[in-house]
Amino acid sequence: MELPANHFKRGIYAGEQQLGLWCSLASNLTVEILAGSGYDWLLIDTEHSPNELNMVFSQLQACMENKVQPIVRPPVTDAIWAKRYLDAGVQSFLFPMVETAEQAAAAVSYTRYPPEGVRGFAAASRASRFGRVKDYYSRAHEEICVLVQIESRLGMENLEAICAVPGIDGVFIGPGDLSADIGYLGDQGNEAVVTLIEGLVGRIVKAGNRSGILTGDEGLARRYIAAGNIFTAVGSDAGLLARGSEALARKFR
Numbered sequence: 001m002e003l004p005a006n007h008f009k010r011g012i013y014a015g016e017q018q019l020g021l022w023c024s025l026a027s028n029l030t031v032e033i034l035a036g037s038g039y040d041w042l043l044i045d046t047e048h049s050p051n052e053l054n055m056v057f058s059q060l061q062a063c064m065e066n067k068v069q070p071i072v073r074p075p076v077t078d079a080i081w082a083k084r085y086l087d088a089g090v091q092s093f094l095f096p097m098v099e100t101a102e103q104a105a106a107a108v109s110y111t112r113y114p115p116e117g118v119r120g121f122a123a124a125s126r127a128s129r130f131g132r133v134k135d136y137y138s139r140a141h142e143e144i145c146v147l148v149q150i151e152s153r154l155g156m157e158n159l160e161a162i163c164a165v166p167g168i169d170g171v172f173i174g175p176g177d178l179s180a181d182i183g184y185l186g187d188q189g190n191e192a193v194v195t196l197i198e199g200l201v202g203r204i205v206k207a208g209n210r211s212g213i214l215t216g217d218e219g220l221a222r223r224y225i226a227a228g229n230i231f232t233a234v235g236s237d238a239g240l241l242a243r244g245s246e247a248l249a250r251k252f253r
């Protein structure tokens with residue numbers, strides 16, 4: 001069996017816009033529905049959702065019939081969660097609240113076997129398709145994508161240093177936490193926040209890295225893409241369900 005290709009990672013390095021959707025409903029059924037919807041990636045959130053490890057397993061499997069890349073956000077950036085999700089077969093990570101180059105380098109090391117990193121060895125896990133991918137241990141890093149979140153003042157201050165860390169494949173701007181940290185809690189659509197984010201996207205691109213963002217607003221998504229954003233989550237499962245169900249109910253009222 002061949003090592004599964006990470007089309008998302010290859011796409012962002014090729015400069016091909018990767019459209020995504022945020023998934024926090026903790027359901028393999030909703031993920032399977034969304035996996036066939038034409039997105040390039042699905043963010044499987046375990047930070048702000050009731051997702052547990054065994055549930056993430058089933059959501060990863062729900063993606064297998066499609067080219068879509070599941071990207072898992074651990075609840076915190078640490079080696080233990082990285083190890084458990086890697087063995088589950090996760091190939092792309094969005095590590096939250098990274099604020100320094102040292103934290104970014106640590107995140108990369110969690111995904112690499114020794115001597116490059118500290119990933120623990122597991123024989124015949126789902127990651128190697130239970131031992132069926134014969135060159136898994138020597139090649140796993142090629143198809144692993146490490147994305148880190150910049151979502152605080154300190155992270156903004158250290159942005160270029162973080163972008164320069166070897167193994168950091170992309171830098172995602174967390175609009176909610178970032179706006180909260182600069183005094184715009186709950187107001188990530190404020191023009192001051194949007195302009196700041198556009199500038200951050202430009203800094204990431206200028207630093208030679210790849211920028212990501214989440215927004216449910218079409219106009220803002222287009223502004224961030226125009227600024228150079230290359231992986232863009234354009235909505236969420238919860239938002240689609242809530243807005244879509246409300247719109248349907250209104251038709252019959």
Ligand SMILES: O=C(O)C(=O)C[C@H](O)[C@@H](O)CO
Pocket residue numbers: 022048149151173174175176177178214
């Ligand atoms: O800071 C942010 O915004 C994010 O990191 C995304 C949110 O955590 C996610 O829950 C969508 O609102």
